[in-house]
Amino acid sequence: MDSLYQIEGSVVKYETQYVKVKNNAPEMSQTKKTIDGVFEWVVDPTTDTVTHRTFIPGQKVTGKINQ
Structure with a gap:
């Protein structure tokens, strides 16, 4: 039987946008x-x-696996 490990955490996602301004x-x-x-x-x-x-x-x- 395989062993299951779980831990609560966070992922940070960055979104980058380019906006044309003057010149x-x-x-x-x-x-x-x-x-x-x-x-x-x-x-x-x-x-x-x-x-x-x-x-x-x-x-x-x-x-439980794959909640």
């Missing part, structure tokens, strides 16, 4: 969005390798 000089605007959720990974104990990993936004630790 054709582009201006960069960047926004930052934090997304809370659960990092999940499954380890095969016979080979000690990660067989599955994912981030599930908006979830909490449940102890």
Whole structure:
């Protein structure tokens, strides 16, 4: 049986936009969005390798795979 590991955490997503202003000089605007959720990974104990990993936004630790 594989071992399931979960931890609550966040992912930060940056969005960059370029806006043309006077004299054709582009201006960069960047926004930052934090997304809370659960990092999940499954380890095969016979080979000690990660067989599955994912981030599930908006979830909490449940102890069940693929919430």
